[in-house]
Amino acid sequence: MIEPILKWAGGKRSLIPEIISLLPKDYRNKKYHEPFFGGGALFFEIQPKSGSINDINRQLMNFYRVIRDKPEEIIELASSYKYEKEEFYKLRDKYNTPNLTDVEYASLLLYLNKTAFNGLYRVNSKGLFNVPFGRYKNPTIVDENRIKKASKALKNVEILNKDFSYVIDYSKKGDICYFDPPYSPLNKTAYFTSYSSDGFSWEDQIRLRDTCISLDKKGVLFVLSNSYVKELVEEYRKIDSFYIKTVKANRAINSKASNRGPINEILVTNILVK
Ligand SMILES: C[S@@+](CC[C@H](N)C(=O)[O-])C[C@H]1O[C@@H](n2cnc3c(N)ncnc32)[C@H](O)[C@@H]1O
Structure with a gap:
């Protein structure tokens, strides 16, 4: 499990x-x-x-594709993000910009999921992610072991949107x-x-x-x-x-x-x- x-x-x-x-x-x-x-x-x-x-949700399925195909890359990039209010709003703005790579969008989604208020995923009418900073005690953003196991579990399934x-x-x-x-x-x-x-x-x-x-x-x-x-x-x-x-x-x-x-x-x- x-x-x-x-x-x-x-x-x-x-x-x-x-x-x-x-x-x-x-x-x-x-x-x-x-x-x-x-x-x-x-x-x-x-x-x-x-x-x-x-x-x-297109971003969500991009996330699982990256977990399946590029686990090392998401682990590396998401590990570079810090849990800090100012950084949160900077990264949230970045997530809302076009033309990032699939690994960037996936790493940012992981970060926002672990640090936004209540882990909510909500976008406004323009499609921009707008959940505020959440207060947590030392949140784990990257659980390497879990990502690797999930990557394996996703290997033989098709990921659709x-x-x-x-x-x-x-x-x-x-x-x-x-x-x-x-x-x-x-x-x-x-x-x-x-x-x-x-x-x-x-x-x-x-x-x-x-x-x-x-x-x-x-x-x-x-x-x-x-x-x-x-x-x-x-x-x-x-x-x-x-x-x-x-x-x-x-x-x-x-x-x-x-x-x-x-x-x-x-x-x-x-x-x-x-
Ligand atoms: C209740 S959640 C699923 C929760 C999931 N079983 C879990 O364990 O986390 C419902 C999901 O349906 C997706 N959704 C909404 N409308 C949809 C549609 N027409 N076709 C496919 N997915 C849709 C939403 O993006 C959301 O992620």
């Missing part, structure tokens, strides 16, 4: 045992696809032998696919009244449900996680071959501290639940 290199919103570490228990016993030998990669907690846990990883639906054409019968989309706001109306959906619309959620239907027809095995939203659960219930499991997950989902704590999440799968 390898710890993910990046902190990423919606990281799925606490659900991993539950998800693995749904997979067929020989899951390590199957082709694996993860279309909403983020920090890739499940991927790094199971270290599949082949398949694809994907995210719509597409919309999640690529997986319909990309996968074959018997492959495994894990979907961890941006969390749905807690009800359907919230899609139209708040910004909490992360740009992932209700229509995208339905498109994702339909992608699962296409995979199911091809004989691809899938597991999907999401927050428990009644309207969404109803959409998945319409499909006879899908199973829905409700699980508790600890997640800060509300800005009011009193509303934080375990909330219900769902796992949807077409693998026969034991």
